[in-house]
Amino acid sequence: AQSVSQHNHHVILSEAASLELGCNYSYGGTVNLFWYVQYPGQHLQLLLKYFSGDPLVKGIKGFEAEFIKSKFSFNLRKPSVQWSDTAEYFCAVSFYKLSFGAGTTVTVRA
Amino acid sequence: DAGVIQSPRHEVTEMGQEVTLRCKPISGHDYLFWYRQTMMRGLELLIYFNNNVPIDDSGMPEDRFSAKMPNASFSTLKIQPSEPRDSAVYFCASRWGQGVTEAFFGQGTRLTVV
Numbered sequence: 645a646q647s648v649s650q651h652n653h654h655v656i657l658s659e660a661a662s663l664e665l666g667c668n669y670s671y672g673g674t675v676n677l678f679w680y681v682q683y684p685g686q687h688l689q690l691l692l693k694y695f696s697g698d699p700l701v702k703g704i705k706g707f708e709a710e711f712i713k714s715k716f717s718f719n720l721r722k723p724s725v726q727w728s729d730t731a732e733y734f735c736a737v738s739f740y741k742l743s744f745g746a747g748t749t750v751t752v753r754a
Numbered sequence: 755d756a757g758v759i760q761s762p763r764h765e766v767t768e769m770g771q772e773v774t775l776r777c778k779p780i781s782g783h784d785y786l787f788w789y790r791q792t793m794m795r796g797l798e799l800l801i802y803f804n805n806n807v808p809i810d811d812s813g814m815p816e817d818r819f820s821a822k823m824p825n826a827s828f829s830t831l832k833i834q835p836s837e838p839r840d841s842a843v844y845f846c847a848s849r850w851g852q853g854v855t856e857a858f859f860g861q862g863t864r865l866t867v868v
Contacts, residue, residue, distance in 0.1 A: 676854050687845060687859040688797075695854050734797060741810055742787055742849070742857050746796040 646671035646737050650745035657725055658753050665720040665748050667735030677718040678736040679709055680744075688734065694718065705729070727754045760846050760860035767867055772834040775863045778827055779848030787857060788821055788831050789845040797845075803829065836867045 651666030669675060679691040692703025699711040709720045718735060730752045735745040759778040767773050779786050788800040801811040806823045814821070818837070823829040833840055843864050849857040 678856065687861050688847075689859070690856045693856055738852075738857075740804075740852060741799060741802050742847070743799060744789075744797040 646675075646739065646741070646743050648735050648737050648743055648745035650733075650735050650748050652748045653746070654749045654751070656751045656753065659727055660724050661752075663720075663722045663725050663729070663750065665733055665735075665750070667718045667720065667745060668716050669718065669735075669737045670716060671737055671739065673739060676738045677709075677711060678738065678742075679703065679707070679718075679720050680734045680736060682732045682734065682747075684731070691720070691733075725750075725752050727752050758846055758848050758858050758860035760844075760863050762863060763861060764864045765866070767836055767865070769837055769867055770835045771867075772832065773836045773840075773865060773867075775831040775844050775846075775865070777829045777831070777846030777860060779829070779846070780850075780858055781827065783848035783850045783858075784826075785849040785851075785857070786823060786829050787847040787849070788829070789847065790842045791845060791862070792842045800831070833865075836865075838867045841865055841867050 648669050677694045680688040681691050682688045691707050692701050692709055694701045694711045702708045707722050711718050732747045732749050734747045761776045784805050787802040790798045800813045801821045803823045821831045843862045845859050845862045847857040847859045849855050
């Protein structure tokens with residue numbers, strides 16, 4: 645069975661601070677990994693995805709994530725956050741079905 | 755394409771009533787997912803379809819919940835009878851192919867059962 649765990653429930657940052665959100669997955673086969681973002685009151689949107697190749701993937705809005713196979717991890721990073729990055733962030737794993745972690749709420753203080 | 759379309763956007767109903775949520779996936783997508791989002795339980799996968807066939811409904815909480823996909827362009831999630839604990843935001847998402855492609859989400863239906 646595939647599952648996803650996210651390390652942080654709520655992260656509070658000041659603008660310009662760096663962000664790193666942890667994600668670990670468990671799945672025995674080839675994994676496809678995603679980070680989605682949900683802005684307040686909106687639906688989920690894709691930030692970035694990893695299928696194969698370079699384990700460091702870049703997404704929209706300056707986000708990047710690193711796939712470390714040996715650690716079953718896919719952590720999300722952003723060097724300098726903005727107030728507009730306030731949102732909920734979800735890590736997801738997919739082969740056939742698409743399963744999400746519990747989500748991390750990120751609050752960026754202006 | 756207009757994206758994944760869900761209706762209604764908001765639904766308020768009384769306990770015991772039947773509720774039907776609707777979803778139109780993106781044309782050409784062959785996977786459709788139904789999720790429920792609550793503060794307590796996060797984003798839960800209820801059921802997913804491939805080529806209109808239900809593949810995994812292990813996330814459906816009770817027999818009160820049922821989902822159908824009569825054709826490639828329409829799916830419903832029905833709750834009968836509804837209960838206050840069913841109050842949540844229900845999202846539909848669609849995708850083309852197996853897990854190598856991203857899923858696109860609808861705007862969600864906010865269900866309130868009073």
